[in-house]
Amino acid sequence: MSKKSFPFAERIFFCYFEKQKVVMTDFQVTILGNGSAVPTAYQNLSAQLVQYGHRRFLVDCGEGTQMQMIKYQVSRKNLSHIFISHLHGDHYFGLVGLVSTMHLFGREQPLHIYGPEPLEEIIQRQMDASDTRLKFPLVFHVLQKAGKIYSDNNLEISCFPLNHRIATFGFVFREKERERNLQKDFVRRYSPGVEQMHRIKQGADFLLPDGDVLRNEDITLDPPLSRSYAYCSDTLFDPDIVPFVRSVDLLYHEATFDDAMADIAAEKYHATARQAAQIAKAASVGELLLGHFSARFSDTAHLLEEARGVFKNTRKSGEGMTYKLSTR
Numbered sequence: 637m638s639k640k641s642f643p644f645a646e647r648i649f650f651c652y653f654e655k656q657k658v659v660m661t662d663f664q665v666t667i668l669g670n671g672s673a674v675p676t677a678y679q680n681l682s683a684q685l686v687q688y689g690h691r692r693f694l695v696d697c698g699e700g701t702q703m704q705m706i707k708y709q710v711s712r713k714n715l716s717h718i719f720i721s722h723l724h725g726d727h728y729f730g731l732v733g734l735v736s737t738m739h740l741f742g743r744e745q746p747l748h749i750y751g752p753e754p755l756e757e758i759i760q761r762q763m764d765a766s767d768t769r770l771k772f773p774l775v776f777h778v779l780q781k782a783g784k785i786y787s788d789n790n791l792e793i794s795c796f797p798l799n800h801r802i803a804t805f806g807f808v809f810r811e812k813e814r815e816r817n818l819q820k821d822f823v824r825r826y827s828p829g830v831e832q833m834h835r836i837k838q839g840a841d842f843l844l845p846d847g848d849v850l851r852n853e854d855i856t857l858d859p860p861l862s863r864s865y866a867y868c869s870d871t872l873f874d875p876d877i878v879p880f881v882r883s884v885d886l887l888y889h890e891a892t893f894d895d896a897m898a899d900i901a902a903e904k905y906h907a908t909a910r911q912a913a914q915i916a917k918a919a920s921v922g923e924l925l926l927g928h929f930s931a932r933f934s935d936t937a938h939l940l941e942e943a944r945g946v947f948k949n950t951r952k953s954g955e956g957m958t959y960k961l962s963t964r
């Protein structure tokens with residue numbers, strides 16, 4: 637299969653496994669902002685772009701997100717789904733501006749927005765007050781409880797409740813189980829039809845003309861393992877989160893405060909870097925990405941140290957940085 641048969645925006649990687657090409661779709665997260673409460677000269681407010689192939693999802697949209705999108709060359713035209721974790725301003729005050737820009741750009745295709753219930757009313761009132769009649773449909777999806785909120789051929793997105801002062805949700809992006817790969821030698825030797833190949837990729841055996849059966853595991857290769865990403869911001873340290881993020885390849889978890897401010901973290905329904913690491917460890921995730929840093933820290937190196945004391949495979953998220961999802 638040549639590269640040209642895929643959508644142009646879909647970046648394809650070929651991994652060689654037993655001389656067989658396995659197609660891996662690009663799956664990555666770009667941090668547009670990882671600061672909490674107020675923007676500073678060093679950090680912008682929560683927003684990130686999750687990309688799977690040519691599909692692009694915005695997660696949270698703090699004030700200034702559009703400027704960050706311009707800075708990091710993220711198009712504002714072809715987003716189709718926006719997920720808002722909760723209605724504290726630092727997570728969604730940029731949304732109405734982004735919707736307005738899409739309108740001024742002449743957008744026509746629907747925009748799906750997921751968030752707690754009053755979000756639709758808040759956006760609508762701002763549109764009404766400015767007598768803005770959007771040229772495209774806004775489709776609101778109210779987040780109420782844990783469950784699947786999006787699904788396509790390759791990807792499934794779920795939400796789950798976090799423990800914060802107001803209704804707040806985390807999100808998990810999971811790649812669906814992929815089809816098995818046919819072994820080249822088998823295809824060359826037996827030239828199965830399209831229908832047969834489809835069934836074998838889904839696990840069927842192959843019947844030879846003499847009645848013998850070739851078992852599926854002898855004529856196929858395992859597909860690449862499915863990859864997953866979870867976003868947890870904002871939340872109190874809460875082990876109830878663990879089952880929802882168990883074994884994800886990459887976990888972004890808020891680390892608003894340091895050890896010395898653990899009492900303040902609890903009071904404000906936030907977590908420390910060490911607590912983020914405790915969640916990562918309990919959930920056996922592949923890697924932890926810290927974010928949502930308090931504006932009081934001009935240097936967050938000690939947060940990384942504190943977290944690594946519990947969970948070694950931890951990184952500090954960096955604004956403008958892209959993290960590729962890989963299987964373990």
Ligand SMILES: [Zn+2]
Pocket residue numbers: 722724800870
């Ligand atoms: Zn909050």
